[in-house]
Amino acid sequence: MLRRATRACPFCEVNSLLVRPPVLQPANQQVRLYAQLQRDRSSNKHGSSDQRFSTPRPSFNRSRDKHRPSRMVLSDTVDRPATRPEGKPARKKREPFSYLNKTRVPRDLEQEQERNGQASSRGSFQSRRREDGKRRGKPDAYHALKMQKGLQEIPYGSRSAIKRKIEQVDSFEGLPFLDTLQEAIKDALPGLEYRIPTPAQAVAIPALLGLEAKRRTRNPAQKEALESYLLAAETGSGKTLAYLLPTIDAIKRAEAVEAEEKEREEAELAAAKELDKRDDIFALESPPTTNAVDPARPRAIILVPTAELVAQVGAVAKSLSHTVKFRAAPISAKNTATVIRNRLFNENGVDMIICTPPLLSSIAESNPNILSRVSHLIIDEADSLLDRSFKPFTTGILDRATPSLKKLVLCSATIPRYLDKYLAERYPSMKRLVTPNLHAIPRRVQLGVVDVNKDPYRGNKMLACADTIWQIGKASGDYDPAEGKEISQTKRILVFVNEREETETVAQYLVKKGIDALAFHRDTDPSRQAKTLASFTGTEKPTTTSSSTDDKPNPPAPADKNKRQLANTKVIVTTDLGSRGIDTVSVRHVILYDVPHTTIDFIHRLGRTGRMGRRGRGIVLVGAGDRADVVKEVRDAMFRGEALI
Numbered sequence: 001m002l003r004r005a006t007r008a009c010p011f012c013e014v015n016s017l018l019v020r021p022p023v024l025q026p027a028n029q030q031v032r033l034y035a036q037l038q039r040d041r042s043s044n045k046h047g048s049s050d051q052r053f054s055t056p057r058p059s060f061n062r063s064r065d066k067h068r069p070s071r072m073v074l075s076d077t078v079d080r081p082a083t084r085p086e087g088k089p090a091r092k093k094r095e096p097f098s099y100l101n102k103t104r105v106p107r108d109l110e111q112e113q114e115r116n117g118q119a120s121s122r123g124s125f126q127s128r129r130r131e132d133g134k135r136r137g138k139p140d141a142y143h144a145l146k147m148q149k150g151l152q153e154i155p156y157g158s159r160s161a162i163k164r165k166i167e168q169v170d171s172f173e174g175l176p177f178l179d180t181l182q183e184a185i186k187d188a189l190p191g192l193e194y195r196i197p198t199p200a201q202a203v204a205i206p207a208l209l210g211l212e213a214k215r216r217t218r219n220p221a222q223k224e225a226l227e228s229y230l231l232a233a234e235t236g237s238g239k240t241l242a243y244l245l246p247t248i249d250a251i252k253r254a255e256a257v258e259a260e261e262k263e264r265e266e267a268e269l270a271a272a273k274e275l276d277k278r279d280d281i282f283a284l285e286s287p288p289t290t291n292a293v294d295p296a297r298p299r300a301i302i303l304v305p306t307a308e309l310v311a312q313v314g315a316v317a318k319s320l321s322h323t324v325k326f327r328a329a330p331i332s333a334k335n336t337a338t339v340i341r342n343r344l345f346n347e348n349g350v351d352m353i354i355c356t357p358p359l360l361s362s363i364a365e366s367n368p369n370i371l372s373r374v375s376h377l378i379i380d381e382a383d384s385l386l387d388r389s390f391k392p393f394t395t396g397i398l399d400r401a402t403p404s405l406k407k408l409v410l411c412s413a414t415i416p417r418y419l420d421k422y423l424a425e426r427y428p429s430m431k432r433l434v435t436p437n438l439h440a441i442p443r444r445v446q447l448g449v450v451d452v453n454k455d456p457y458r459g460n461k462m463l464a465c466a467d468t469i470w471q472i473g474k475a476s477g478d479y480d481p482a483e484g485k486e487i488s489q490t491k492r493i494l495v496f497v498n499e500r501e502e503t504e505t506v507a508q509y510l511v512k513k514g515i516d517a518l519a520f521h522r523d524t525d526p527s528r529q530a531k532t533l534a535s536f537t538g539t540e541k542p543t544t545t546s547s548s549t550d551d552k553p554n555p556p557a558p559a560d561k562n563k564r565q566l567a568n569t570k571v572i573v574t575t576d577l578g579s580r581g582i583d584t585v586s587v588r589h590v591i592l593y594d595v596p597h598t599t600i601d602f603i604h605r606l607g608r609t610g611r612m613g614r615r616g617r618g619i620v621l622v623g624a625g626d627r628a629d630v631v632k633e634v635r636d637a638m639f640r641g642e643a644l645i
């Protein structure tokens with residue numbers, strides 16, 4: 001039938017034209033023509049069933065098909081090149097590599113991405129933020145975290161400006177410290193061949209030394225006004241030295257000025273006496289003036305939230321005082337009354353007191369003079385010391401010290417919204433010294449998640465915790481480039497729980513499972529506490545033999561005498577008490593037994609590992625009722641190196 005139809009083809013003449021080399025239509029045009037042909041065929045009542053259902057096969061140059069009727073309708077302009085409307089440039093074909101080596105995003109691509117709701121091809125986190133720190137374009141990635149939003153957002157625009165400032169401070173030698181202080185820095189940073197300021201120190205020290213241009217003012221009252229600073233930098237970034245060094249420098253300079261003044265006054269007094277003597281030879285000689293130092297009137301006060309931090313900051317100050325010669329008095333409720341008295345009312349006086357706010361305010365009640373000469377007040381862990389529990393004590397001390405105060409420095413690894421609000425109201429002109437990575441957990445800290453609901457734990461969190469510790473303990477130690485050596489044989493693990501009561505329960509369970517674990521909370525025996533912490537903070541005294549009492553694991557519970565013991569692993573189970581400021585340099589693993597309530601807690605708890613460029617690992621145990629969505633978002637933010645909100 002088909003052949004007959006071909007013979008009787010009325011289009012023979014047209015077909016003869018197609019003997020010429022065929023003009024290939026673009027694929028989409030061919031498809032359109034076919035669709036048209038199929039419609040024509042199905043509407044043709046006389047068409048055979050063969051024709052209707054045969055698979056369409058376009059062919060142009062087969063000789064046997066040359067008399068077949070064309071299924072396509074040729075365009076009238078098929079032989080003419082395509083023309084574009086006047087003035088419109090020919091569209092460039094986009095090739096796979098056409099976007100390489102471009103320094104700017106092509107406009108058309110940017111528009112296309114905007115249409116698709118994607119970020120611009122710079123693609124970075126910053127590009128999705130406006131200068132005011134708020135995101136644009138893509139909807140916020142944090143949904144769960146937004147619900148518990150506790151941290152103040154820091155604009156990303158200002159963070160880049162700080163980076164440029166940090167680059168300019170590349171050595172301690174370049175900073176105008178007193179010579180003795182330059183010497184002392186080596187004692188405060190032992191074992192480091194190349195000591196360079198950390199970002200926190202590079203941001204804070206020049207400002208606290210008064211090297212930065214100040215806003216000009218003609219008002220003499222404003223010129224004399226108290227200088228206030230908020231130093232906010234990530235955990236383990238060396239904030240202690242960032243505020244200690246400029247403070248000690250200021251103390252020593254003030255001391256030198258005072259000594260000069262005293263000498264001048266004495267010389268004047270001696271000259272006046274000489275004159276009096278000459279005028280009145282019968283006058284009686286006045287009794288000699290005493291040179292006794294007024295005790296317990298320090299020039300600087302450092303407030304910290306815990307006794308452990310008093311000891312830690314006190315140790316750094318002491319190490320500096322060997323060379324610089326100043327008197328630091330670390331006092332806490334763990335010291336006896338005699339020790340406190342001896343340290344405060346020393347016959348040589350005291351230059352710096354390191355203390356907790358409740359203890360200092362109780363001392364100030366009985367000795368108001370203690371705050372009468374303070375020129376530098378440092379509030380470390382300011383977010384803790386200005387929260388509800390400490391605020392009355394801290395602000396009380398601040399108010400009493402204000403008349404003589406020259407510099408107020410608040411220091412914190414996190415700026416919660418309540419702190420930001422309080423400072424904006426009370427110190428509107430406070431200078432904020434913020435590092436670029438504030439509120440971000442460093443990428444060198446990895447976060448793993450253990451799903452407690454799954455096998456083999458089936459909801460048993462304590463078992464999951466013990467198993468995780470066993471796995472860490474069994475794994476071989478790895479090389480740490482920051483320390484340039486194999487990490488210590490003994491592994492130190494911190495386990496954080498949300499409630500104080502849980503510390504004992506979890507620690508006892510771990511001991512039963514053959515793990516050397518201790519509970520660390522406010523009521524722990526102080527001597528035991530100090531010993532426990534010392535091995536985690538690296539302040540432990542070196543032992544000559546490996547069989548020192550400290551390295552011995554806890555005795556196993558009586559019922560489990562025959563159980564295996566996990567060797568070379570020490571565990572502290574603690575609450576937030578262990579998460580604030582404690583410099584646990586030798587901790588490589590942190591286990592978050594409970595999901596922390598806020599991102600602030602996440603930052604401080606995970607901040608006990610990965611300190612000062614070291615690597616670390618955090619493991620969260622997610623059980624029934626725990627906010628897995630929060631953990632996921634924190635993990636994502638850590639992976640992207642973004643600040644938590």
Ligand SMILES: Nc1ncnc2c1ncn2[C@@H]1O[C@H](COP(=O)(O)OP(=O)(O)OP(=O)(O)O)[C@@H](O)[C@H]1O
Pocket residue numbers: 188189192195196197198201233234235236237238239240241412413580581582583585607611612
């Ligand atoms: N410039 C430096 N170079 C090398 N190490 C330093 C430097 N400055 C400080 N360190 C060390 O870094 C560690 C952490 O310092 P520090 O405790 O002051 O941190 P931090 O910022 O106060 O931490 P946190 O927020 O947890 O309280 C200390 O062991 C300290 O000796």
